[in-house]
Amino acid sequence: MKMRWVGAAVLLALYANNSWAFNLNDVAKEAKTLAGKSFEAPKSNLPSQFREMKFADYQQIQFNHDKAYWGKLRTPFKLEFYHQGMYFDTPVKINEVAANAVHEIKYSPDYFNFGNVKHDADAVKNLGFAGFKVLYPLNSRDKKDDEITSFLGASYFRVIGADQVYGLSARGLAIDTALPSGEEFPRFKEFWIQRPKPQDKQLVIYALLDSPRATGAYRFTVHPGKETTVDVQSKVYLRDKVGKLGVAPLTSMFLFGANQPSTVTNFRPELHDSDGLSIHSGNGEWIWRPLNNPRHLAVSTYTIESPKGFGLLQRGRDFSHYQDLDDRYDMRPSGWVEPQGDWGKGRIELVEIPTADETNDNIVAFWTPENLPDPGKEMNFNYRLHFTRDESQLHSDETAxxxxxxxxxxxxxxxxxxxxxxxxxxxxxxxxxxxxxxxxxxxxxxxxxxxxxxxxxxxxxxxxxxxxxxxxxxxxxxxxxxxxxxxxxxxxxxxxxxxxxxxxxxxxxxx
The missing domain is CATH 2.60.40.10 (Immunoglobulins)
Structure with missing residues (x-):
């Protein structure tokens, strides 16, 4: 009888191990619990020396490539991390999801080379990561060090495909963009990254989003390639009412172009990460809206039911449009949002913000639902993000x-x-x-x-x-x-x- 009980216990344990799997619902439980509590603003743990540093100094803090996470595993993916500094002043928690358990990836200053940045070793030993990047043999099978995505700051992330350079960014969520009350920037406070198997061609990343008036759970499945795609599943909960909820936001830069030439002499004919907003409406109509750098804040609204897609595109692909050997605007990807399922009634908004130089992202585009549920109720938004240099494949051959x-x-x-x-x-x-x-x-x-x-x-x-x-x-x-x-x-x-x-x-x- 005793042997039977032991055998049953062993079988139960094996069953539990085989059936255990971390998934989006685990993150959603945390997000929903957070939404039912008052928001706790993250507290900076940065010494003033790091908080007040200039960008050039921050750039000197580089990850030691020989310490890349998963670098010694038989997997095509590797992780590297960003150090805290400047306005990246609060740490994010990063976890690894293994076959049978989740464990935190602990910060250590040994991961980093601080360059000429003088620092007190005791002052940095209890800091944390500001974000992370993912490496993959995108452009060469012999190398594992092509960066394909980067999660850094608020809920921002950037993604590229083969033979592309970083340009526009995506975000988890936007709140009250361009409203007089001021914009609220949700942040990813914790990540869970699934350890890939040797044969895996995709990477799964989970994220917990937090903000004064919203929380969210996200699952990103990154498929690197000539056109890198990211499948996004999200569950969003409001803590309180918001004026405008921006779903699947894209952020870019437009300084000047052929439709709005530079007011000062410049050897570059155009300077932008994106040159237009493209919309595929539910009724089949395609819309193209060239971007501007206005003198005053401008908001354009497109009321649409059941959108089939929208995105900020870089249609100008000839190097002669830009003549910039350093920043290669001709190689920056277009970002396209393809909704999965019916998003119902709402609108696509384009926000254009005046800027004097190319260091400021001044373009935002997102979907905003017509109606929002009461606080605490779950909203589901699933979509696929495309990062491509082949804009023609986004259209049918029949539509010019x-x-x-x-x-x-x-x-x-x-x-x-x-x-x-x-x-x-x-x-x-x-x-x-x-x-x-x-x-x-x-x-x-x-x-x-x-x-x-x-x-x-x-x-x-x-x-x-x-x-x-x-x-x-x-x-x-x-x-x-x-x-x-x-x-x-x-x-x-x-x-x-x-x-x-x-x-x-x-x-x-x-x-």
Whole structure:
């Protein structure tokens, strides 16, 4: 009888070990519990020397590559960590999820080379990690040191595919962006990273998000490749009412470009991480909104039901657009959000913030639901993030898309062939696409143009572009009040068939 009991206990233990698996629900339990409690603001444990350091000094604190986590395991992935410093002043807890247990990855100053940063060894021994990065043999099978993703600061993370360099960022959640009350920045306070098996081609990361008015549980499955994708599962809980909830936010930078040239002489024709917002609405319409660097805060709203996708894209891929050998804006990825399931009614918002230089991210795009549940109720948002340099694959072959938006002072050709400025603003918009490229060059193509109350159209003409094998729209308009923005939309049609996505633009005020 005793032997039977022992045998049953052993079987029960084996069953428990085999059935144990850390999953999103474990993080969700913590998030829901947090949402039912008052928010506790994280406390900085940084010595003033590290809190007040400049960026150049912070950059000197480098991870010792020979101490990479999982570096000696038979797995294609490795982890490296960021040290606390500057505004990364509160530690995040990082755990490893192994086959049968979870354990914390403990901070040690021995992981880091501090360069010329003078520091007291006793002052740093009880600090922590600010975040982490993931390495993978992305561009060469013989190396395991290609960085593919980085989680650092608030709920920000960046991801790249093969032959890409970091550009735009994604975030876990945005709250009250561009509202007069001020934006609230949720932060990932704890991570659980699943130890990959030798044959694994993806990495699973769990994260616990916390904020004064919201908490959340996240599961990120990173699939590195030419186009790196991240499958995101999220469960969000409100502590209190919010003015605006930003789901799947993307953050980027736009300083100047062909649609808004630099006001000062610059050898770089364009300077941006992204040049437009792309939207695939629930009714099938595609919308392209070129970005601006306005003189005043600008918010554009697109009311949409059941969105099929949206993203901040970098459509300009030719090096000649940028001429920058150091920062390689031509190699920065586009970020595309593909909702999984029906997100219902809501809107996509584009926020454009004035900036004087390229060090500030001044572009934000996100989905915001029409209705929010009461505090404590669970919201589920699942989506796939694409980080790609092949923007054409985001579209169907049947719909032509905007390749160029060129802006200039409007003019009229005189009888002596001299172009005379007439006070209008001119836009030259090139549409291209696979199906469009197969159309005869004498096809009947017409524009559909609408302009807001602050503008008056003085010219709209379409012609075949033999260089792009597409069609070019020239749109000239007069602005009635330069102190107000001017809205405009345009698409090309042939008979009753729409050939292109909708070009949607806001000419900023005071330009």
């Amino acid at each position: 898309w905007v390749k160029n938006t060129l802006r200039s002072a409007g003019d009229v050709r005189q009888s002596n062939l001299v172009r005379q400025p007439d006070g209008s603003v001119a836009f030259t918009i090139d549409f291209v696409g696979k199906a469009m490229s197969e159309m005869p060059d004498n096809s009947q193509v017409a524009p559909q143009v609408s302009v807001g109350d602050n503008g008056e159209v003085v010219e709209q003409s379409v012609r075949y572009n033999p260089v792009t094998k597409g069609w070019r729209l020239v749109l000239r308009l007069r602005v009635k009040d330069n102190k107000q923005p001017t809205e405009m939309r345009a698409a090309l049609v042939s008979g009753d068939k729409t050939l292109t996505e909708t070009w949607s633009y806001q000419l900023p005020a005071n330009e």
